[in-house]
Amino acid sequence: MKQTLAVTALLAAVAVAGLQGCASTPAAKADDRHRIVFHVTDGDPAKWNIVLNNAGNVQDALGRDKVVIEIVTHGPGINMLKAESTVAPRLAQALDRNVGLYACEFTMRQAKVTKADMYAGIAYAPSGVTRIIQRQEEGWTYLRP
């Protein structure tokens, strides 16, 4: 009986050791891609060019399949995501490259802007600030260019 108990305890120890090894490996693999959220509140084309350059450079340097990028904008920044935006050609380029462009719907309501006014293909966040908070809580890199 004593022997059986000892064997059971040992088996349990080995099983725990095995589980620990397994648990860390897949998690590390799933986390392999870089995840970056850019926070932009400026309605200034020069700032937007910097942000879009940053995003493109990161994709080129790390490989597009190795990085997930979101640009979240609220406040005056949403003007640059409008259909008539001066950086519209660059927005098209970013969308082609799978960069997520998010406009804050809270700001849109305040500014009386509708989706019909916005550049086609962009995405929306109910609250830009909340989306940024969530991304940081999920472990994304936060950048404020």
Next chain:
Amino acid sequence: MKSFLHSLLLVAMLALGSIAQHALADQGAGNNKAKYQLVFHVSENNPQQWQVALNNALAFQRNVGKDDAQVEIVAIGPGLDMLKIDSKAASRITQALDNSIDVVACGETMRATKVTAADLIGGVRVVPGGIIEIADRQRAGWVYIRP
């Protein structure tokens, strides 16, 4: 049966040993790390903005003690201008370097604006990409500061 038990015991001891080793290694890494690790991001080329960033970095270091603070300032885009030899912030940047603050230039920006390492203040470190440097630091647990 006895030999089976012995080998089982051996396997268990090896497994537990490897866990202990990992735990020790983690602890070791923790001990080598400064208590605070801060990465500052500066994209502006105006001396005032740099004054703020450098004041923040030096004051922080003074307040927590040099041994507990590892501080890095990454200059990207227009911010790179202030790391040039003729920069208006040159003396303050040299002061930061003398205080073991790591001042880092974005290689992507250098390439795009045709700036070489010879154009930069001595002691400035060049990395392939400033954004990636900041992303890597955040992944390693550094705190991101955007003055």
